[in-house]
Amino acid sequence: MTSHSHPAPKYYVLKERIRALAAKGEPGTLISTERALAAEYGTSRTTVRQAIAELVAEGVLDRTQGHGTFVAHNRPTYVRQLTSFTEDAAAQHLRTSSELLGISTVPAEGEAAHRLQQSAGAPLTRVERIRLINEEPLAHETALLPGELPQLADALAHSGSLYAALQESYGIRITDAEDTVETQLAGPEDVRLLGLEMGFPLLLIHRLGLAGDTPAEWTRSVFRGDRFRFQARRHRD
Known part of the structure; x- marks a missing residue:
């Protein structure tokens, strides 16, 4: 029986790339804007926004209105x-x-x-x-x-x-x-x-x-x- 693998969704691939970037950055490091990330990875801002939203929800990134998105500090769970x-x-x-x-x-x-x-x-x-x-x-x-x-x-x-x-x-x-x-x-x-x-x-x-x-x-x-x-x-x- 032949199994068919399905490619990961675009936002997920981008999310894991941003996660890897965040892992290399110090807490508080500002990451690129949605517009810049969309241009860099050749995708839509909607895809970038979804990837970032999930990383914020997972505690990998922090987002402050009007100030941008940062590598999150290690917060107690x-x-x-x-x-x-x-x-x-x-x-x-x-x-x-x-x-x-x-x-x-x-x-x-x-x-x-x-x-x-x-x-x-x-x-x-x-x-x-x-x-x-x-x-x-x-x-x-x-x-x-x-x-x-x-x-x-x-x-x-x-x-x-x-x-x-x-x-x-x-x-x-x-x-x-x-x-x-x-x-x-x-x-x-x-x-x-x-x-x-x-x-x-x-x-x-x-x-x-x-x-x-x-x-x-x-x-x-x-x-x-x-x-x-x-x-x-x-x-x-």
């Missing part, structure tokens, strides 16, 4: 396990911080009510934050927690970790977590909150946190696709 963001980052010697966008009480509805086993309209505490690694935005996180949690902002400011605040101030200890991971592309809100470009690849993670057998957390987190790896470990008897 956050690895998520089945503990809190703060605990995961500390284990990797990464400096974390959070920007609190708001804490409010909202009525339970839809999937959140189902996941948290709350009746429709029951009060949930909503915590919205931007999570940062080394002062760079990594994720937009919205947590929904059953009931009302008075003084949560103070507890969060004191502990720095939502899980620690829940345990220390409210006696709620998250013992198990179930993460569901999907992909999506950055929309206007992601562009505004995470400083990305439209269409940038993101990882959407929904987490159900359990305190024993009781659902205690339903969190939606959107992570930059170029700075995130997910790691899960299971023990089999």
Whole structure:
């Protein structure tokens, strides 16, 4: 049986050439303009733009509006396990911080009510934050927690970790977590909150946190696709 090989798409060939150029350059080195690269490699600017966009998404290149495209600096990659963001980052010697966008009480509805086993309209505490690694935005996180949690902002400011605040101030200890991971592309809100470009690849993670057998957390987190790896470990008897 004869096998037929198909040539790689033009943009992919160009992408690998630019990747090789970037590997030879120092971080921060400015690469040629789209127009110059299109002329040099005899291709369209659309092809160049696609190749560069994928290399930016992979963290090989950085692009700044009005300043051009550069060889990316080596940035730390956050690895998520089945503990809190703060605990995961500390284990990797990464400096974390959070920007609190708001804490409010909202009525339970839809999937959140189902996941948290709350009746429709029951009060949930909503915590919205931007999570940062080394002062760079990594994720937009919205947590929904059953009931009302008075003084949560103070507890969060004191502990720095939502899980620690829940345990220390409210006696709620998250013992198990179930993460569901999907992909999506950055929309206007992601562009505004995470400083990305439209269409940038993101990882959407929904987490159900359990305190024993009781659902205690339903969190939606959107992570930059170029700075995130997910790691899960299971023990089999």
